[in-house]
Amino acid sequence: MDTSENVNVHTRKWVLQAESEYRFELDPSATLAIKLVSGHAEIFGAELAEGKVYLFGQECKAAVFTWLGCAIEMSHPSVEYVSDETPMAVYANVHLALEQMRVRALAAVHGLPIPEDEGDDTAGADPPRVLVLGPENSGKTSVCKTLANYAVRAGQDWVPTYVNVDPSEGAWSVPGAISAAPITAPIQTSSPASALGTTATSAPNHVSSNALLPLSYWYGHAEMRRNPLLMDRLIRNLGENIRDRYEGDTAGRCSGLIVDTPASFAASSGTGGDHRLTMIKACVDTFQINVILVVGHEKLNVEMQRTYGNRMAVLKIAKSGGVVELDAAYRERIHKYQLHTYFYGHVIEPPVGITSRGYVQAGEQTPDQTMHLSPLSASVNFGDIVIYRIGEETMAPSSALPIGAARVVSEMQPLVVDPTLGGSGLYNAVLAILAPPNPDESERYDEEILDLPVVGYIAITALDVPNRRMTVLSPSPGSLTGKTAIVGSFEWQE
Ligand SMILES: Nc1ncnc2c1ncn2[C@@H]1O[C@H](COP(=O)(O)OP(=O)(O)OP(=O)(O)O)[C@@H](O)[C@H]1O
Known part of the structure; x- marks a missing residue:
């Protein structure tokens, strides 16, 4: 097999012994390309195909493990090492x-x-x-x-x-x-x-x-x-x-x-x-x-x-020695990446100096499919969507209430949120759009919205209170009129 194509100053080869793993961590702006040159290898149990280039990004941390030994070729990650102690x-x-x-x-x-x-x-x-x-x-x-x-x-x-x-x-x-x-x-x-x-x-x-x-x-x-x-x-x-x-x-x-x-x-x-x-x-x-x-x-x-x-x-x-300690700031960044990916998809660019010819992103089956999505920004009337928040707006845990104090609003009560009120918390909020309620009115009940699954998510990017309209970012076309939504505590950041 010809492996010379990507062997240049930007890549090198590692030979992994049986039952060892190559662990890597990426900084925020770094991307990594890995190709299995020979042998068998897997990432968290998913086999790598020989000769195919896998791309990693957005602070990914993972390991290429081999049961019988393999050779891999890759660009330079931010942190890397090989370990033969794995569970x-x-x-x-x-x-x-x-x-x-x-x-x-x-x-x-x-x-x-x-x-x-x-x-x-x-x-x-x-x-x-x-x-x-x-x-x-x-x-x-x-x-x-x-x-x-x-x-x-x-x-x-x-x-x-x-x-x-x-x-x-x-x-x-x-x-x-x-x-x-x-x-x-x-x-x-x-x-x-x-x-x-x-x-x-x-x-x-x-x-x-x-x-x-x-x-x-x-x-x-x-x-x-x-x-x-x-x-x-x-x-x-x-x-x-x-x-x-x-x-x-x-x-x-x-x-x-x-x-x-x-x-x-x-x-x-x-x-x-x-x-x-x-x-x-x-x-x-x-x-x-x-x-x-x-x-x-x-x-x-x-x-x-x-x-x-x-x-x-x-x-x-046993816990693997390779598991990385993730701190609160990292987790927050990941939430941001996840929200962004939901609306816009993501494309991991190959690392500098690496040809993109024949590259595919892990998780995709054909090379010409990228995950670049185009969400829609639409203006909707306040009355078009009924928005709920579950439980009290500023929910202190029950244990934090004074002894003997009862909650005024139950933790499970769906409360309608009025977008015209200051402090509605809707600006830049992420909302889940719920599946429709039971079409049979007699089957409906008070807390039904707690039991409805999600069909998609939107983000409110602007509120125009005088004109009672809001701008929402939505992953796909389709009317939101008559939909029920729930707001939580996640914020959309462009
Ligand atoms: N063997 C390994 N080598 C390198 N990185 C690893 C290895 N195992 C896990 N990781 C990475 O360590 C991080 C934490 O692992 P993981 O998410 O599986 O832990 P968790 O216990 O589910 O985390 P949480 O604290 O969020 O519940 C992840 O980024 C994961 O990809």
Whole structure:
């Protein structure tokens, strides 16, 4: 194979030994190109194709791992090193155990003899429904991605459901949402702005061939403690919806699901009002969890063993030494990238000095498809959209209220926001547009909007109070008249 094409002062080659990984981190303006020259390699479980150039940007941090050894060629990242100490063998063993569960579940569905589980003849025929818990920067998302990718790669046509209940993650759309999506192709890593792959919600149809169709509910905030009751309800809505979808989808159900959680489920916030156990319980109940993986946290592992160990497998798995500590400023920048990517898409330019010939961006299937989106800026009447905020405007956590004080407005109450009032908080706000309510009026109920999934997002970029009009940025054409929207605490910044 001719590898000389990109070998110049701007690139060099690394030879990786078996079971080692090349880790890199990018500065805000840096981009990176990596090409697999020979051997086999993967990024969080997604295989690299030989000879294809993968681009990374927007402060991406990741690792190219190889089971048997490989040679890669790349430009210069901001930070790089190779490590042969990885927990990948453990993750692969977990995958094998989950795979056996899938095979047994499918055999049971087809009335075939159920293969025995090595060493465990009491094993049932339930597909794996895995909850991944761990503190901040333990690598939960990376573990979930790896396990989902290994399932997809197993060649059994599994379609695992990836559930993200971390509202700060952004997942397939914008931060503030919790979502689930069936994974049909390995999740590529190229930018933290689309950490779990490309979504179909903002991309026009012609570029959504590799996109996912997630089911999302809008929580509206990055932190669970902001409104735990709402979070609990949305998690349960997500679970119920997935169960409904599974009814006619045997392959999906047998493939199981993997639930990625926020760090706040693992560590108490410190200032009272510790809702994390309630959240874990909501996940266990609604997703019918039968395996809990605790990433690198002894105390949480013991706690989970005590609470759930008699009903399901609770496993502690090691944290990878490669996981990068992400600080608050970084997370804020990522939220900005995610919002921007939702509306405008993103194109990662090849690094300086590297030919763009034949380059494709990770996650895309054909080289001529870029993710450059053109959102629309439209002027709408105040009366066209009904905007709600859930709960009190300045919501202090219940634990912060004086003893004996009751909330005047319930945390779950949808309140109509009047754009004409000063301090409406709508200028530069990100809004979730909800699916229509039940067409049958008799089936409607007060808090129905809490249970409606999201169909898309808009941002309010200007408010003209005297003329009762506002300018909104929307990813696609289509009338907003008569739509219901919810505002959260995310701000749009151009
Ligand atoms: N082996 C590795 N080598 C290099 N970077 C890695 C590795 N594993 C994870 N990372 C990076 O470290 C960062 C944190 O990892 P990840 O998002 O998986 O952790 P998390 O526990 O889900 O985070 P959070 O605190 O947001 O819940 C990410 O940017 C991820 O891509």
